[in-house]
Amino acid sequence: MTRKKSFFDFIAENRFIHILFSIILGFLVGAIFLAVMGLSIGAAYGRLLGSVTSLKGFSYVIVYAVPYVVAGLSVAFSFKTGVFNIGAEGQFVVGSMAAVCTGILGASLPKPLLIPLCFLAAMAAGAVWGIIVGVLKTKWGINEVLSMIMFNWIAFYLSNFIAGIPAIKNEGTAEATKNISENASMLFSKDFIKSAGLAPTANWGFIVAIIVTLIAWFIIEKTTLGFELKAVGSNRFAAEYGGINVNRSILTALAISGALAGLAGALQVMGMGKRISIFTSQEGFGFAGIVVALIGCSNPFGVLIAGLFYGALMYGGSKLNLEGVPTQLISVIVGTVVFFIAISVIFNKFSGIHFGRERGANGGALKAADKKEEKK
């Protein structure tokens, strides 16, 4: 009775293969663009690969990846718990601003005290940004996606406003904040960087990112809190019926997700950024977090790898103009990858395996299949 598995079956069956396939397609589409522009595909992709595989290049990739990983964890956490944290962008911004302010105003504090303080300030700011949206949702039923997008802009202008306050603003001509105190910096020592031949911005941030990945995984998979949040995310009615306080769960999920995004902001400024400029447009770390969470299948370890991949594209992409290739190529590749991940439906449609994959003893799959068919 077994049918020969088609190519599409193979892809639909395995999430990892599906993502890998999408990434390959992303590069293929990128290659088409290169070919149309008359540029050398080999030279462009060679440069991309070459720039991230050297020791120095790879240390850059890690530095770039840290905020993406943690922002990705923020979004992944929200996906797992049934809210879509499109507000990670705003939480990232308030988080980074809270860290910068703490890092400037707390300059007199010793390093072991100031760094955790900056983290806490950033996480608190991000969490508050998330909770406000959560309260709007649970108290008055305001759609969280809409309010989050608005709160992204509020965060953006608030950040620009704070950056202009005399106590915070750079004394020079730069339209930016002061640099954070040396005591709030997470950079490796200059001597170590020099002797090891790393990127000048190499910092401790990736250790924090790995720890946070582990904690996120632990909370989601191992704790009663994760159980509760996932139950609400998958079926809030059954969760409520089972005695779980749904509104409290939504608030908790948004607070944790917001805190993670805020922490991502802190890691960005305490690692490579040092200060925040007065921006004319949103930086997009939080939005990148959505992409990273998607590529990482909302699995914390997947997000860690996806964040590194994204960091590599960003860093490698910045070197592309050495080959005369526009850096926008990276956006084309990322866009294509996300597109193919998002249309997983198509593989399922061609495979048929979607219907028969999980069989109940007396035809559970059939019932599920019937349902799907009825919906058409």
Next chain:
Amino acid sequence: MAKQYVDMNTPVIEMRNIVKRFGDFVANDGINLTVHKGEIHAILGENGAGKSTLMNQLYGLLKPTSGDILVNGKKIVMNNPRDAIDAGIGMVHQHFMLVQPFTVTENIVLGTEPTKGVRLDMDTARKNVVEISERYGLSIDPDARIEDISVGMQQRVEILKALYRGADILILDEPTSSLTPQEITELIAIMHNLVKDGKSIIIITHKLKEIKESADFCTIIRMGKYIDTVDVDQVDENDLASMMVGRKVTFKVDKPEQTPGDVVLDVKDLHCLDYRGIEIVKGLNLQVRRGEIVGIAGIDGNGQTELVEVITGLRKGTSGQVLVNGTDVFNKSPSFGFAHGVSSIPADRQKHGLVLDFSIEDNLILQNYERDPYAKNSVLQRGPIFTHASQSIEKYDIRPSGSEKRAAGTLSGGNQQKVIIAREVQNDKDLLIAVNPTRGLDVGAIEYVHKYIVDQRNKGKAVLLVSFELDEIMSLSDIIDVIFDGRIVASIPGGEANENDLGLMMAGGGKKA
């Protein structure tokens, strides 16, 4: 019944050796079905046996992997329901597809409206509708709005809709699942009128009694395989049930005599509003004692759903008391009620009962995930959780065995229900509320669910049973409370009730207690 209208020489539907695969799962494995002009043909099978798959192929919703479909002797290929409708096939789904604020006429002509120029010609539409409804004895008010008419009437509208589109062959999917006994009798009369006029009817059902009462022939399907087509007059309900499940089935519920104990659930003068803000429970009083099953009989929409929601803490009432062992759980949270002795088998198992994405083992601890031994210091203990699941799967015969880590959504309906029952029974609370606990289940699973409900009663628990299946209420209940218009209007000892009186009282008539 006599096959007085069946024309055995004129087959209208022939499905030959139908095979339907989903991936490498075979849903229909060589099924044959022949339906003649003027015939009522029942398709009988357990949940997941492949009945709906078969009918969806006949209605163009699915395409057979192999096999032929002949309509009026001509082989046809149907790509969508439009093709089926053109071939004279109409289908009435279990869940009606009607536009609530539209009138009966508007719903019937929807999609094929007669027009005058660019304008709708509602006068002609209304005339056509009245004409068809009179022709088949389906009396109905063509100007009533769907939201104002009963479920039985809505079903008539669905049937008229199919007839209006020229259907000669009607497929009725579980047509009696939400009808009162009177409405079922009326439906059977309508079906006879239709076959008298030369129509053919296929009904999908797992209710044996109705097959006996209405059908001429019955085709039995088991696990995707064709078992047999029988002349309904030649078999009894037991034969049908055994063919359907492949083993002997007992219908009788074994229930020892027992004297009830203290009052566990005491609902006093309860009032609450429905989702529209209209009062639906209007001063309801109800008691359930230890060791008894109180069945609530009533037509959907008379307040039973809201009553249960208030008792379980999902809905806020406006006034009244809900005492469970003397503690008032009125307007408290579901977890408060749970802590004070309320467990329940919810009406909608997929919405309220289970988290379908969660594994069986996680669903089994849905209320207890924070408690020892399943969690220590807020960390889930996978060992005890798994052991608990393994034991439950074995004890409650949840199939397939070894499915501790499988998502609940992959189980069949009957096995999903077993997961909920395993959980609620093992919670060991003083009060068990079961709402339509066997809805959509086949006889094998029903037998099983009933056994566990009666077991709870025998163990001295108080059981409140809410069901739209009168047979279920009558065979299980020690006391039957009839609910009508938000109040209990009669309370009858289980042994003394008969279907007709109950049906009348449920509709607001008959004797009152």
